[in-house]
Amino acid sequence: MSTSALPLAQPKRRIDADTRFEAIDFVNRVNFLFDRWQPEELLAAFSNDVIVDHPLGRSAGKEELAAFLKGYEPITHGVRRHNCNHVIDAGPGDDIIVTYYILLIRIAPSSEASNLKSAAMRIMEYDEHLPKLISYAMVTDRLTRTEAGDWRVRHKRVENVAEDKPFHF
Template sequence: MSVSQTMITKEPEAQTAFEAVNFVNRINFFFDRWEVEHLLASFTDDVIVDHPLGRSVGKPALSEFLKAYEPITHGVRRHNANHVVDTVEGGDVRVTYYILLVRIAPSSEAQTLKEKPMSIMEYDEHFPKLISYAQVTDTLTRAGDGQWKVRHKRVENVAEDKVHHF
């Protein structure tokens, strides 16, 4: 049964919902800072990622996908909104949310954000700029150590501003 067909069984307890939302937000910080080791550790070994740029099955495929995806991440910050958390069959948790990608610097100048985090980067026009909107559905499962892991990530309804993509 696919994620979209999995039956929602009930709303999770408040603590579970809080943990799930915090977890998906933390993953986006890993993307923003491009912490690939932490990012990959957030997914199960058999993770499925459905993205308009392709489907990845398993961590090795996800790692390859991320290598190709990396250039557009530099100078971008992710903002998640309107999280809805549900418990699904089998005890997994599904978090559905909207994600807005804001380009705060051109990719070529993004290193300055790391080197001088307390400086103000000023541009004559265009930045910061909303470059993408999507709906994301993350199906989370508890690993043997009790930590959350993404079992399935689905990115859909993407709208992009290609002018400021890089």
């Protein structure tokens, strides 16, 4: 089950504009679930047979993904994800492949991240020189549709990661 997309190659199958829009919107919404740390909704965005290949490990199936997310959670607090340069390609069967860059920006220390929810209309200032770009990666998501027509991530691959580890606090 490969997610290796060739973003510069011409698509093998034309992806219509509605599907392209839905796919980009879906992966952006999944990343908002990471930002707000909504693990139940996040797990629901993945297929039951999901595979996640990440520099911190591989998980297969929702049970392994749930365990992975539990360990990953601490570095998500106070971080916002910014996705760009989405490229949409045809995948196996009716699946599609979305390849994009993701920038993780620390906007608050983890210990103060909960304040972001209650102070939405206030400028937050910290001594840690924030906001700060803490990570860059290339992500490839293989999306599949459910019988109801909703998207799910079937395979997520995170690679080409560069980090500023001191800001993972």
